[in-house]
Amino acid sequence: MSNLYAPPKLLFCVTKLREEERRIYDYVLQAGMEVDVCTDNMQLELADIRQYDLALIRCMSQSKALERAQYIELAGVRTLNQYESIRICTNKAFQALLFERHGIAQPAFEIAFTLDKLYDYLERFNGNFVIKPVSSSWGRGVTWINDRLTLDAWIAARESIDPQGKALPVLVQQYINKSNYDIRVVIVGDEPIVAFKRISHDSWLTNTHLGAEVEPISLSKPIKEIVKQLIDAIGSGVYGLDLFYDHTDHTYKVCEVNQNPEFAKSWLIHHVDVAQAIAELCVYTVNTGTGRNVNDVVNEHTRITI
Ligand SMILES: Nc1ncnc2c1ncn2[C@@H]1O[C@H](COP(=O)(O)OP(=O)(O)O)[C@@H](O)[C@H]1O
Ligand SMILES: [Mg+2]
Structure with missing residues (x-):
């Protein structure tokens, strides 16, 4: 159990400790925090989770990052990033809607829930737009459509591998x-x-x-x-x-x-040095108490054993 004089503890959720995670790890240790690493294929020990002051999520798979953050937050520990921000970041269509609500400049966009609808967007975007899977990265699946024939080809390929449209919706953006x-x-x-x-x-x-x-x-x-x-x-x-x-x-x-x-x-x-900045943010988050959920702060006396 943590006590008042014990160093703060970080749970570091990763797919593997690549060079960049290793550097974050070293900086966090240097700053006086304890760190436990939890890789994607390890058991997440939720019964013990409240020994941690913060969980840093750097899983490479978007679904694993979401899963880890959601369970850890629900069990009462602050995550970085927080679940809600990971949820937005891992869906390009959610982002487009959030940006629109907040007046953040972005390319004109549509969200296509049917393949047929894409033909309407040929006209809307003057035959020049980008189709994006809502959850992807590294440029995967991002396609530039610049006439009806390329759209026909994209739709035909899509129908052959996804006849039930399970990978819909897609985000459609004006080509910039x-x-x-x-x-x-x-x-x-x-x-x-x-x-x-x-x-x-x-x-x-x-x-x-x-x-x-x-x-x-x-x-x-x-x-x-x-x-x-x-x-x-x-x-x-x-x-x-x-x-x-x-x-x-x-x-x-x-x-x-x-x-x-x-x-x-x-x-x-x-x-x-991005690794150092992330490590400093972990320390800051813990030191300012934003690393703990409200309930933890309220029940502070039950956590401290001197
Ligand atoms: N609307 C657009 N107009 C022009 N280029 C684009 C547009 N959207 C994406 N791109 C190009 O495609 C790349 C990948 O798109 P992005 O939305 O960042 O997806 P990913 O998550 O795969 O990085 C961008 O870095 C940019 O070069
Ligand atoms: Mg990108």
């Missing part, structure tokens, strides 16, 4: 004239800590995972303003925000927001 890059903003807590262009010379998809180059840029006022709007809408946490600079109307637009951003390759170029 973004040049050969998008912008990744890494947010830790409430603040952006670094921004960089992801430039691709051979693909319209600019994910670093697919080989895009990293070019650091300054955290300009418009980028900071969008981050503030985003945090007001989704709450503080660790995020990778994907932004477009639309060269047609010269405005920034949010492409998507990710929980659990990867940084192993990019930080070697921009040199902002």
Whole structure:
């Protein structure tokens, strides 16, 4: 049982300890916290969960991250990110609706619940739009449709592998004239800590995972303003925000927001230590009491054995 003088304890949920998780782990230890690692294939010991002051979720699978966060929160321990923010981040259609409610600039969008409806969007988006599975990452399944024939082909392929439409809805977004890059903003807590262009010379998809180059840029006022709007809408946490600079109307637009951003390759170029910032956020969250649920604070005396 934890006592007043025991170091705070972190439960670190990961798929495996890659280099970037290892660095977060080391920083958290250096900051004086105890850390237990729980990998995706390990038993989550909920009976003991309240020994932890915080759980940091860095599972690579979106469904595993959601599962871990939901069980841990329901058992009474604060997670980072919180379940609700992971739920939004792991569904691009949910995000589009949240951004709309909060007036956050984004590409015009529709959510297609039937394949037929996609033909209506050919006209709506002047035959130039992007179809996205609502839950995916690393550019998987993101498809640029630029005429009726490409839409026919997309639908035919989809019908052959998913005749019952189980993978619907999909998000449909206006194609943005973004040049050969998008912008990744890494947010830790409430603040952006670094921004960089992801430039691709051979693909319209600019994910670093697919080989895009990293070019650091300054955290300009418009980028900071969008981050503030985003945090007001989704709450503080660790995020990778994907932004477009639309060269047609010269405005920034949010492409998507990710929980659990990867940084192993990019930080070697921009040199902002994302692992250290995440570790500091863990310590801050615990020290400010935001690491505990309200009930824990109310029942503080029952937790402390001196
Ligand atoms: N509406 C769009 N217009 C132009 N390019 C887009 C659009 N949506 C996505 N892209 C490109 O596709 C990439 C992947 O899309 P994204 O929504 O970020 O999905 P993922 O979760 O797979 O990263 C983006 O980084 C960007 O390069
Ligand atoms: Mg993305």
